[in-house]
Amino acid sequence: MSKQVWKGGALLAPLPAALVTAGTPEASGVCTVAWTGIVNTKPPKTYISLRKSRYTYTLIEKTGEFVLHITTAAQARAVDYCGMYTGRKVDKFAKCGFTKTAGTQVVAPVIAECPLALECKVSSMQELGTHVLILADILATDADEAIIDGSGKLCLDRVRLLAFAHGEYFALGEKLGKFGFSAAKTKAPRAVGKAGAAAKAQGREKPRRGTGAAKQKKK
Numbered sequence: 001m002s003k004q005v006w007k008g009g010a011l012l013a014p015l016p017a018a019l020v021t022a023g024t025p026e027a028s029g030v031c032t033v034a035w036t037g038i039v040n041t042k043p044p045k046t047y048i049s050l051r052k053s054r055y056t057y058t059l060i061e062k063t064g065e066f067v068l069h070i071t072t073a074a075q076a077r078a079v080d081y082c083g084m085y086t087g088r089k090v091d092k093f094a095k096c097g098f099t100k101t102a103g104t105q106v107v108a109p110v111i112a113e114c115p116l117a118l119e120c121k122v123s124s125m126q127e128l129g130t131h132v133l134i135l136a137d138i139l140a141t142d143a144d145e146a147i148i149d150g151s152g153k154l155c156l157d158r159v160r161l162l163a164f165a166h167g168e169y170f171a172l173g174e175k176l177g178k179f180g181f182s183a184a185k186t187k188a189p190r191a192v193g194k195a196g197a198a199a200k201a202q203g204r205e206k207p208r209r210g211t212g213a214a215k216q217k218k219k
């Protein structure tokens with residue numbers, strides 16, 4: 001496959017189209033972030049990368065806390081809106097119909113309508129250039145009961161998660177497998193005689209009756 005080589009750029013896809021809330025219930029902000037991810041398992045750590053000019057950034061700087069929310073395809077318009085307007089001028093919670101609820105570990109509000117929210121405490125901030133890398137510990141995970149099954153398993157496939165890829169939004173759809181499925185032990189293949197091999201080659205399951213191959217299988 002031939003490739004074109006472009007200069008290095010901020011191009012990685014898909015990314016989450018996530019919502020970050022910060023501040024207090026009375027004076028809170030919400031904005032969209034795509035520059036986010038998980039960077040450590042134990043202790044669980046995440047990051048967001050924000051420009052200093054964001055209202056949300058100033059709130060995080062003050063409180064040292066934020067809540068990171070996973071979003072769904074149904075929320076695509078609201079997610080985009082939260083990335084278009086600043087909370088300095090618009091009440092984005094009201095405009096988007098978001099309900100602020102109390103978290104358990106941080107003062108920043110949790111958006112009730114989002115299926116999953118990570119309550120985060122900032123551990124470090126590092127200026128990178130255009131953005132400030134905000135590293136944080138995930139202190140609590142608030143999961144909607146609608147995405148938890150009877151055995152306590154998280155079922156994110158119950159919602160169409162929203163993804164961001166090179167300036168466009170996509171809904172996650174088809175499930176292709178689960179973690180480790182490529183390494184899962186498979187049953188040893190059954191020994192196939194001439195009959196089985198012939199049937200397989202012809203795309204049939206069983207050898208045809210009356211053929212030598214069928215007789216061989218009966219033995």
Ligand SMILES: Cc1cc2nc3c(=O)[nH]c(=O)nc-3n(C[C@H](O)[C@H](O)[C@H](O)COP(=O)(O)O)c2cc1C
Binds near residue numbers: 050053055
């Ligand atoms: C899909 C999308 C992803 C975005 N990702 C980021 C991001 O990772 N970091 C950032 O600083 N701004 C990002 N933005 C821009 C901010 O969300 C936007 O400037 C917002 O209006 C800031 O709101 P605030 O001033 O209320 O904090 C993104 C916008 C969109 C639409």
